[in-house]
Every structure is written in C-alpha cells, then in structure tokens.
Amino acid sequence: MNLTSLSLIELREAIQKKEIKAEEALLAHLKKIEERENEISAFITVLGEQALVQARKIDRKKEKGRLAGIPIAIKDNMVTKGIRTTCASRILGNYLPPYSATVVQKLEAEDAIVIGKTNLDEFAMGSSTENSAFFLTRNPWDLRRVPGGSSGGSAAAVAAEEATAALGSDTGGSVRQPAAFCGVIGLKPTYGRVSRYGLVAFASSLDQIGPLTRTVEDCAFLTQIIAGHDLCDSTSSAQPVPDYQEEMKERLNPIKAAYLGEKILEGIGLEVKDIYYKTLQLLEESGAQLFEKEFPLWKYALPCYYIIAPSEASSNLARYDGVRYGFRDPDYSNLREMYVQTRTEGFGEEVKRRILLGTFALSSGYYDAYYLKAAKTRSLIYQEFQRTFEEVDYILTPTTPEPAFLIGEKKDDPISMYLSDIFTITANLAGLPAISLPAGLSRGGLPLGFQIIGKHFHESDLFRLAFLIENKVKFYRYKIKLPRKEE
Amino acid sequence: MKPKIDVDYVSTLAHLQLTEREKADFVPKLIKIVEWVGKLEELQSVDSGIEGFHSVPFSLPFRPDEIRGSFPAESALANAPERKKDFILVPKVIEEK
Numbered sequence: 135m136n137l138t139s140l141s142l143i144e145l146r147e148a149i150q151k152k153e154i155k156a157e158e159a160l161l162a163h164l165k166k167i168e169e170r171e172n173e174i175s176a177f178i179t180v181l182g183e184q185a186l187v188q189a190r191k192i193d194r195k196k197e198k199g200r201l202a203g204i205p206i207a208i209k210d211n212m213v214t215k216g217i218r219t220t221c222a223s224r225i226l227g228n229y230l231p232p233y234s235a236t237v238v239q240k241l242e243a244e245d246a247i248v249i250g251k252t253n254l255d256e257f258a259m260g261s262s263t264e265n266s267a268f269f270l271t272r273n274p275w276d277l278r279r280v281p282g283g284s285s286g287g288s289a290a291a292v293a294a295e296e297a298t299a300a301l302g303s304d305t306g307g308s309v310r311q312p313a314a315f316c317g318v319i320g321l322k323p324t325y326g327r328v329s330r331y332g333l334v335a336f337a338s339s340l341d342q343i344g345p346l347t348r349t350v351e352d353c354a355f356l357t358q359i360i361a362g363h364d365l366c367d368s369t370s371s372a373q374p375v376p377d378y379q380e381e382m383k384e385r386l387n388p389i390k391a392a393y394l395g396e397k398i399l400e401g402i403g404l405e406v407k408d409i410y411y412k413t414l415q416l417l418e419e420s421g422a423q424l425f426e427k428e429f430p431l432w433k434y435a436l437p438c439y440y441i442i443a444p445s446e447a448s449s450n451l452a453r454y455d456g457v458r459y460g461f462r463d464p465d466y467s468n469l470r471e472m473y474v475q476t477r478t479e480g481f482g483e484e485v486k487r488r489i490l491l492g493t494f495a496l497s498s499g500y501y502d503a504y505y506l507k508a509a510k511t512r513s514l515i516y517q518e519f520q521r522t523f524e525e526v527d528y529i530l531t532p533t534t535p536e537p538a539f540l541i542g543e544k545k546d547d548p549i550s551m552y553l554s555d556i557f558t559i560t561a562n563l564a565g566l567p568a569i570s571l572p573a574g575l576s577r578g579g580l581p582l583g584f585q586i587i588g589k590h591f592h593e594s595d596l597f598r599l600a601f602l603i604e605n606k607v608k609f610y611r612y613k614i615k616l617p618r619k620e621e
Numbered sequence: 622m623k624p625k626i627d628v629d630y631v632s633t634l635a636h637l638q639l640t641e642r643e644k645a646d647f648v649p650k651l652i653k654i655v656e657w658v659g660k661l662e663e664l665q666s667v668d669s670g671i672e673g674f675h676s677v678p679f680s681l682p683f684r685p686d687e688i689r690g691s692f693p694a695e696s697a698l699a700n701a702p703e704r705k706k707d708f709i710l711v712p713k714v715i716e717e718k
Binding site: 230233365369440452458460467470472475478481487493494497506507509513548549 | 628630631634635637643647650651653654657664671672673681683692713
C-alpha cells in the first residue's frame with residue numbers, strides 16, 4: 135500500500151481499523167519529504183522527531199480522534215505553540231508562539247499530526263510564493279513554474295504527497311489559486327465559518343482559513359472539523375456546522391447555475407476557456423440549467439480589493455515594530471529609529487509596497503477618494519451577487535486566467551501578478567464560500583482549475599456539485615511525474 | 622485623475638525608510654497601481670447613498686462577560702527582543718532636552 139497517495143478518508147480508515155499505524159503513515163510521508171523537498175521546497179519547518187513522538191502516542195491511544203494519525207501541513211501564518219511561525223518574513227524569523235491557532239487546536243484535538251509549516255508569500259501577500267523571504271517553492275507538475283500563492287507551500291505539499299492534506303488561508307484567492315495551479319482541491323469557506331484566531335492577520339475583513347486536499351470528500355471532512363464558532367474570534371458565526379461529508383453525498387437538487395459572459399472572459403488563456411466550457415458542458419449533460427451572466431461590476435473587483443486589502447494590511451502590520459516580539463534591528467539611537475529600522479530591514483519588497491499603498495489610501499485627503507469609494511464598491515459587488523443568487527444557486531468560473539506561470543515571469547510587474555486573482559477575489563469581497571477543483575490538464579501538462587461560488591453558509595452545496603464534477607472529470611488519473619529541473 | 626503620491630510623507634507615516642534606489646523602483650509601480658485602482662472613478666453611482674461594506678452579514682454573537690485566564694507573563698515575554706525582569710526594554714520614550 136502506498137501510504138502517501140491515499141486520500142485522507144482512506145488513510146483514516148486504515149488507521150482506525152489498525153491496518154496500519156500512525157507511525158508508519160508519518161514515516162512514509164517524512165520519507166517522501168526527504169526525497170522531494172530538494173526540488174519542491176514546500177516546507178519552512180518539517181516536524182520530524184516531534185511528530186513521531188505524537189504518532190507513537192496516538193498509536194497507543196484506545197479512543198482515537200477523527201483525524202488520528204493524518205499528517206497535515208499548516209501554512210506558516212497560523213500560529214503553532216512552541217513551533218516557529220514565520221509568515222515567511224524576516225520580521226518573524228524566530229517567533230515562537232505561546233499558543234496555537236484555533237484550527238490547529240481543533241486538528242490536534244482530533245489526533246491529526248502537524249507534519250510541518252509550509253512556505254508562503256510573505257504575510258500571504260502574493261500569488262506565486264516568490265515573495266517568501268526565505269526561498270521559493272516549485273510546482274510539482276513542472277519545477278520551472280510557480281505553485282501559485284500565497285498558500286503555495288501547502289498546495290505543493292499536498293500535490294507532491296508530502297502531506298495528506300493542508301491548511302491555507304485565502305484573502306483574495308490564496309487557497310484556490312495555488313490549488314488550481316497544483317491540481318488539488320481548495321476551499322475558501324464563508325467569511326465567519328472558520329475561526330481566524332491565531333491566523334496572523336493580513337486583511338481581517340477578507341481573510342479566511344481553508345483546506346487543501348486531493349479529494350472533495352477529504353475537503354468536506356476537514357472543513358467540518360475546523361469550522362464553527364469560537365469565543366476567541368468575534369467574527370466567527372454561531373450557525374451550527376452541518377455534517378458536510380454526509381450532505382455531500384445527498385442527491386443534488388436540480389442544478390441552477392450562472393456562468394460568465396464573454397466580456398469577463400476576454401483575454402484569458404484559450405486552454406482555460408476550453409476546459410471551462412467543457413466542464414460546463416459536463417454539467418449540462420447532467421441536467422444542469424445554466425445561465426449566462428455579465429456581472430458588470432466584476433471588473434471593479436480587483437481595483438476595489440487593492441485598496442481594501444492593503445489598507446487593512448497597513449493597519450494590521452503596524453504591530454511589527456520590534457517592541458514585543460519578532461525581529462528588532464540593533465542599529466538605532468531612539469524609539470522612532472528603532473521602529474523605522476526594524477520595519478525597513480524586516481519587511482520584504484511586496485509587503486512594503488502594500489503597506490505604502492494602504493497608508494496612502496487611508497491618509498488624510500485621500501480616504502474618501504480611495505478607501506471609502508472602495509468600501510462602497512464592495513457593497514455594490516455584494517448586492518450584485520445577492521441578486522444573482524435569487525435566481526441561481528451557483529456561480530461557475532475558471533479559477534485562474536491561465537495555468538501556472540514560470541518562476542520570475544511576473545515578479546517585476548505587480549499588476550499582472552494581481553490579475554491572476556481576477557476570478558477568485560470577488561468571493562472574498564462578498565464573503566461567499568468558493569471551491570476550486572482540477573478540471574483537466576493543459577496541453578503542456580499543467581492542471582487547470584474550475585471554481586464554484588455558492589451562497590453564504592452553503593458549503594454543502596459546493597461539495598455536492600464539486601463531488602459530481604470530480605466523478606465526471608476523474609482528475610486523479612493524471613499523476614505528477616516530477617520532472618527534474620534541468621529537463 | 623493623475624495621482625500624486627508624496628512617497629516621503631507616506632513612508633514616514635508607515636514607519637518605513639526607502640533608499641533612493643527603492644524609491645526609483647517603488648514610486649512608478651505605486652503610481653501605476655494607484656492609477657489602476659482609479660478605475661473606481663468610473664463608478665459614479667457609489668456616491669449615491671450606498672453604505673460601506675460590512676464583512677459580516679450575520680449578527681455577531683457576544684461571549685459571556687466572564688473573567689478568563691490569560692498568558693502567564695513569562696510566556697508573553699518569551700519573544701521580547703530585549704527584556705529586564707518582567708519588562709520589555711525599549712529606548713527612552715520621553716527624551717531629555
């Protein structure tokens with residue numbers, strides 16, 4: 135049995151039935167990490183010894199949790215007690231959190247094993263994981279290409295079978311875009327569905343934690359465990375969490391969905407369009423009623439996001455001043471100099487750019503023209519979605535305008551990098567749940583994603599439709615070959 | 622609207638210092654981004670009585686007003702870059718004349 139290629143549900147069953155030990159499962163994954171990390175570099179920290187101790191403990195337990203022995207990778211912007219949490223930033227390079235994020239506590243309460251902390255764009259700002267202050271991560275499907283971002287390490291680790299599943303965070307597409315680039319499933323839950331306590335804040339009104347997995351059922355299962363109200367996050371919802379795994383398998387109601395009109399799809403890759411229409415056709419053949427929608431406000435989503443997210447970031451990142459934790463530059467003669475030196479030396483280029491942009495948008499004289507206008511635009515976008523959801527239950531889009539791009543290709547052109555989030559960003563602005571799943575391969579052998587956006591708190595609907603598409607597309611028949619870099 | 626960004630003023634507000642080289646690289650990129658987000662100007666309707674967005678379209682539950690434990694001082698201080706006993710050390714905040 136190849137333990138690393140098993141789905142979470144399969145591995146869980148094998149461990150629960152004592153066919154294999156948690157220790158064996160973990161060792162198989164650690165071996166895979168050893169084999170593949172040289173090329174992929176998905177992890178900032180791998181937890182070998184510590185994870186082994188935990189696995190052995192779980193093997194001795196009589197009553198095992200629902201995730202007993204499942205190796206899960208955590209994006210390195212979720213705090214883990216006593217385990218270095220860096221946000222891929224120099225400013226938190228040696229930070230040892232005194233507590234664990236609620237999602238991590240929930241996973242550990244179910245006996246999951248945190249196998250490591252994954253690479254990301256610094257403070258989750260980016261779409262390629264090239265903005266990590268430490269190193270870049272490579273796409274397991276083609277090592278010359280980026281894995282997407284900002285949860286690029288999490289997506290690459292799951293695709294390369296270095297972990298059974300992973301958690302990422304999604305502020306503008308940071309779970310779904312890398313999921314699409316790496317051929318895995320990625321969910322951004324409804325805003326408020328999952329506690330953000332212990333997720334290092336980037337843009338608090340947009341951030342949401344979500345799972346990355348290789349099957350839709352794994353995604354449903356993991357979502358169920360991490361979702362729910364948390365006293366430590368006042369924006370988390372008290373709505374009860376349904377049994378997603380159960381509901382996913384229920385019969386689908388007649389499918390009514392909206393798809394994007396030509397105007398929005400202008401300028402996107404031909405192969406992306408092709409797979410998008412093929413997937414729509416699959417749905418039509420299954421009896422879905424599809425309606426073309428123009429979404430006239432969609433084109434304002436990205437500019438709107440690039441005011442709101444940097445504004446919130448400039449405020450959230452004000453806490454990194456070298457006083458209480460993290461890096462402090464030794465070269466200062468007074469307090470202000472200490473702040474300035476620490477932040478100037480501690481933050482990378484993209485983070486500085488966004489802090490400056492946000493500071494500008496919030497500064498006196500510009501607030502109304504930029505921030506307030508963006509906040510109002512956001513309301514309009516939300517209303518447009520609400521109106522659409524009076525007629526349909528789903529909105530279907532490609533996840534990204536193109537497959538994974540080459541390393542370095544967009545590094546010097548921020549706007550072209552930002553454009554890779556054009557389809558994912560609206561769900562964050564409107565707080566809606568959205569899932570990306572692989573819908574096929576490009577001719578060059580790169581995965582292409584399909585996105586389903588649903589109504590608030592209708593994650594079950596997303597899983598049901600994604601499950602249907604998964605069974606039709608059968609993406610699992612494609613395997614990564616892990617070509618070597620020099621090829 | 623051609624945006625003007627006083628990058629020295631903005632970086633002072635943000636507690637960041639830019640080298641001349643960084644400025645030469647950042648400023649054109651920032652201006653490009655600000656021009657691009659200026660697209661929102663096209664949306665005249667946003668001024669007609671639309672409220673700003675609230676990200677939580679459901680009522681927020683309150684937690685009971687009960688005293689709960691917090692971090693022991695030692696673990697809260699463990700990451701301090703410089704400390705003395707139970708205090709974090711910083712340069713003098715009030716300067717002498």
